[in-house]
Amino acid sequence: MSFTLRSVKVAPNSASLEEARIRVFDFFRSACRSIPTIMDIYNLDDVVTPSQLRASIASQIRKNCHITNPKVIDMLLFKGIEELNNVVEHAKQRHHIIGQYVVGSGGLVQDVGTKDQANSNFLKNFYETNYF
Amino acid sequence: MxxxxxxxxxxxxxxxxxxxxxxxxxxxxxxxxxxxxxxxxxxxxxxxxxxxxxxxxxxxxxxxxxxxxxxxxxxxxxxxxxxxxxxxxxxxxxxxxxxxxxxxxxxxxxxxxxxxxxxxxxxxxxxxxxxxxxxxxxxxxxxxxxxxxxxxxxxxxxxxxxxxNHPLDCPICDQGGECDLQDQSMAFGSDRGRFTEMKRSVVDKNLGPLVKTVMTRCIQCTRCVRFATEVAGVQDLGMLGRGSGEEIGTYVEKLMTSELSGNVIDICPVGALTSKPFAFKARNWELKGTESIDVTDAVGSNIRIDSRGPEIMRILPRLNEDINEEWISDKTRFFYDGLKRQRLNDPMIRGSDGRFKAVSWRDALAVIAEVIHQVKPEEIVGVAGKLSDAESMMVLKDFLNRMGSNNVWCEGNGMHPNADLRSGYLLNSGISGLEKADAFLLVGTQPRVEAAMVNARIRKTVRATEAKVGYIGPPTDLNYDHQHLGTTTQTLKEIAENRHPFCSTLSNAKNPSIIVGAGIFERGDKDAIFAAIETIAKNCKAIRPDWNGLNVLLLNAAQAAALDLGLVPESQNCIESAKFLYLMGADDVSLEKLPSDAFVVYQGHHGDRGVYRANVILPASAFTEKEGTYENTEGCAQQTLPAVPTVGDARDDWKIIRALSEVAGARLPYDTVSGVRSRIRVVAPNLLRVDEREAATFSSSLVKPEIKQEMSSEPFGSAVENFYMTDSITRASKIMAQCSAMLLKK
CATH class of the missing domain: 3.10.20.740 (Ubiquitin-like (UB roll))
Known part of the structure; x- marks a missing residue:
């Protein structure tokens, strides 16, 4: 399965924004289709659900939704395909997947408490770092 | 050079x-x-x-x-x-x-x-x-x-x-890059050698866990021998053999048992004596030097912290003629590996099962703020640790005062410290001023373990002027000539009443110097002892406009600043009635009498004794990671500088209390360290005159009320049991543990 993805050649440039858009959707679909394999090879069943992983992939794509240059989209798409290849080929380890796609940028200790707006700048900085 | x-x-x-x-x-x-x-x-x-x-x-x-x-x-x-x-x-x-x-x-x-x-x-x-x-x-x-x-x-x-006869091993020599022989052979040596025979080799000596010897590199300058006999006062090192068989060594198989032995590493011009813990760890040119202050005793030795990235690699002395000259004690030089062990990383709360669980700062502070509002103001108690800087002690006192409590003190100062007059707790003649003294009376203090640099100064004076030294306290090993006058307050009383033969030595002296140990602060009859000492000082005219010979030798880096800032507890038995105890790095305060339902917050950098009883742990930065003001025993304020980044999620001490005050609804009015310092300026402006000794102005004997107390017959104790392990950092250090195991063997 994984080697079928490796054989994918670099496609020629997208002629238009529309073509690039279709390619992105294709990439998203292929990523979604490999989610069961990823869950399996990285033992992710007890930490994450397929829908969470899907949402994580979607948010990575949506992060670049403002880009309209088809060349840039092609480049990003290429990077995405490469990343997916690496993941599916087990070129990564479990903590890479967990760190990057399960925990994400929020960090381990999530600020789930009330976001108190009354705090001074000192306290807000204090919660962030020692150096301010 | x-x-x-x-x-x-x-x-x-x-x-x-x-x-x-x-x-x-x-x-x-x-x-x-x-x-x-x-x-x-x-x-x-x-x-x-x-x-x-x-x-x-x-x-x-x-x-x-x-x-x-x-x-x-x-x-x-x-x-x-x-x-x-x-x-x-x-x-x-x-x-x-x-x-x-x-x-x-x-x-x-x-x-x-x-x-x-x-x-x-x-x-x-x-x-x-x-x-x-x-x-x-x-x-x-x-x-x-x-x-x-x-x-x-x-x-x-x-x-x-x-x-x-010097080996060509500069590439593997720890002295490489700061070697006098290397430098001078580049500057003055011949550009080629004509030596074809074999070089001599010398058996390495074992000098203990601190000094590594490669005796083949020795050029027989005898600096180490002279240092050991003259400054350190131990006759351990010597010269054996003559001619090409000349060697430096201990005469018999013996370790070097001096508290200043690390200094031979600095004075060795070649790589014959190097630091054992630093061996093969780093090259001196890749280290970043930070000029800082030592906090393991009350002397405040000037040090340079050499670090590589986030790790402290070694500590070297800095020249300060008034405090430590160019020496530092072994504890100062080698305790730094304690800063890598037992560190507190994250805020933690003790769960119902007795285990600590890491939480966010937000949660930890919220829990503390909730508890502090449930107890009565007089049940709130705060103790500052022996390594606290002046800024954090100021903020701690301000915070507890805002919560309505005034039960805050610094450990080591006792429950009823005399903070009214600075002359009552400072080394009034100054460390370098001790060189002018010609008679010493040590009362309940063993300067060799309490403040090794002060002891070196006394030894220097005794060697130079043959000053007489009288000592009252438990039998101890002082490395200069002294008379052991007694072990109890009885001797003190005899001297005060002019019935003791040592009285004539004191009264004949031009500049008599009485040094009182801070261990007496913890005694119940402290006021009576100080009254007797003041009588002695009056009898031998130790307090004059040009000379103040009544000295108190403090034990910890935080003590003097704490007394300057007025950290004095309101009631003497507040620990017994405490419901909320805030330990700011205090590990040596006795918690046996603390009620079992008391809530204990421990803020500090090491998981040491204070943590065992804590309900919440707040990780703070150590003195190598923050800028803090410390006042030494002679009243000289000095600042540490951050050499390495903080560990984990730790914060500076004063910032933690400032944040807690806001969460608890009693927001303190400063946001920056300069804000804290302007608050200190109101209380104790001398703490802001950095690197300047601020001597006490009044002498305490003039204005003190009459003391009715009687001295108890209890003998004087020793304040420091183990020179190498006195605080949370040194107790976490492996090298200090080795030293106590090997060098304190009787």
């Missing part, structure tokens, strides 16, 4: 001297400067008259000459420069005043003169041979020449002999 300057001068002039001649094109001589092969010819060179417009030279390392008596000044000429120096200076010192750095190995300004390395040879007019400048007294009108072919030839020859 100024060696660069010397080297460049040597290079410049040798280029002038060396005229390339075709004669040597086939057969090259071994000596690099062919003209020097014939000293007579070199001497016969016409003496150039000194040019009139000699540029002014600055003395080496900014040295200044102090003339006690202007008539004692004599004039000598160094390379043609006239220089005025006091009588009794050596030729080498005269050259330093003239701005010429003479190469040397055995000479050290704080040790006696040995004159055995011969590296400092200079030419003196009308003297038949070059003279060893370190041992030759300068005479009026002497014409010293440091730059002549004869002097250079002499240095080159000495270098050749020294390098003959």
């Amino acid at each position: 100024g060696l660069g300057l010397l080297a460049s001068r040597a290079l410049r002039s040798s280029r002038l001297l060396t005229s390339p001649s075709p004669r040597f094109s086939f057969l090259r001589p071994i000596v690099s400067t062919p003209e020097l092969q014939n000293p007579e010819a070199a001497q016969a060179q016409p003496e150039a008259p000194p040019p009139a417009d000699l540029p002014k030279r600055a003395p080496v390392a900014g040295a200044r000459v102090h003339f006690t008596n202007p008539e004692d000044a004599i004039e000598v000429f160094v390379d043609g420069y006239p220089v005025k120096i006091p009588k009794g200076f050596t030729v080498l010192q005269a050259c330093e005043v003239a701005g010429v750095d003479i190469p040397r190995f055995c000479y050290h300004s704080r040790l006696s003169i040995a004159g055995n390395c011969r590296m400092c040879l200079v030419e003196v007019e009308k003297s038949p041979k070059p003279v060893a400048s370190c041992a030759m007294p300068a005479l009026p009108g002497m014409k010293i020449k440091t730059d002549t072919p004869i002097a250079k030839k002499a240095r080159e020859g000495v270098m050749e002999f020294l390098l003959m």
